Amino acid sequence: MYGKGRIIPALIIFIGLMTAPMWYGSGDASKLPNPEKPKGYTECVEDTQYMRTSHMKVLNDWRDDILREGGARVATTANGTEYVRSLQNGCMKCHNNREKFCGECHKYASVNPYCWDCHLQPKEAM
């Protein structure tokens, strides 16, 4: 093999970079986000698994529906609990601690929604 002095260190650096997540303090994979369950409510606006994957779509649909189509501001869950279709007055009424609910998952998945540039979060978490 020619150029050993350069090629072997280069390969080691390459493999080191590629495997960085494996050796660079990647933490404990069993440490999971634990979004706080809302007190006094038993169901979300949609099925829980659907909320896990698609809550941003729900929000976006509400926003477009209300602000552009003049859609209803109030709706009911599958079991008849009435809620406001709103980020501040809906989601955050039941999930009233942004840090302990939304933040749990969002920190874990590196998500930083820009909604809070304008929308207010519940007082107690501010």
Add this chain to the structure above:
Amino acid sequence: MRILNPLIAVLALVAVALMAAQVPGGQGLIGVVLPYLAFAIFLGGFAHRVKTWAKSPVPFRIPTTCGQANSLPWIKQNKLDCPSTKAGVIGRMLLEVFLFRSLFRNTRAEMHDGPKLVYGSSKSLWLFGLLFHYTFLVIVLRHLRLFMDPIPAFVGALEFGDGFMQIGVPVLYMTDAIFVGAITFLFLRRVVLPNIRYISLPADYFPLFLILGIAITGILMRYVLRVDIVSIKQLTHGLATFSPHVVGEIGSIFFVHVFLVCALMIYFPFSKLMHAGGVFMSPTRNMMNNSRMVRHINPWNDPNIKPHSYEHYEDEFREFMKEAGLPVDKE
């Protein structure tokens, strides 16, 4: 056929992944066993290919010289295009690797009436090649959010910059759109230009389709079908910390995506994609053009074969030369 077969191959991979994701144990196979296997083949194969290249001796200077070589003091040398120093080679290499400088010089040949052959500059390959590679890099780096905890700050910064346009929810990443556009261009280029189509092989189309498949499944997963990222990170983060398990309800689309990525990793070391390592190893790029300053001796010359100077040659053949009427230095 040269286009259709690779397309069918990629669609077959998608079908296999879709089916495997349904059968019991299949998710563990695609989500846990295959990624480790593919990653090992990728790293091992990459190192192996580089090692075999390193075995080829390159005793003589064969750099492509695209400019004035180092010469007399009043002739201006083109230090980057015909480097004669280490620094020049490093500069040339950096520009090549980070900016694809040789593609920038790409030309197009056209036949005009006359008949006249006309060369024009052709920057689109350079532009879309560059866009393709850089968006790919950003996309790969963004994926680190799924493999690390805590997530390094630069990943968040990339996400912020990438989603800067704030289009839709979840925000549209610019790189996703540019990436698909660039692959589409690279594909159309091979189909539309007759001379490029003529030299395109299945090995050219297959990686394009495979990467396009990865991009499409990724985009579907983020914007259309949506998947449970928390469960997915549990799996992927587990892969990085050697404690993976498949939990929760992860959509099949995720397994198709992972399957295609694994296929790419396995395919990589055996394909033209190895230009990633090859660019550093190509003697036409990484050698300095100093043949006029340094004598390069072939390392495997037989030491028993002594140099044979012209004087000796003439001594040996003087009589024959005279007979043939050739001029000789010494009578």
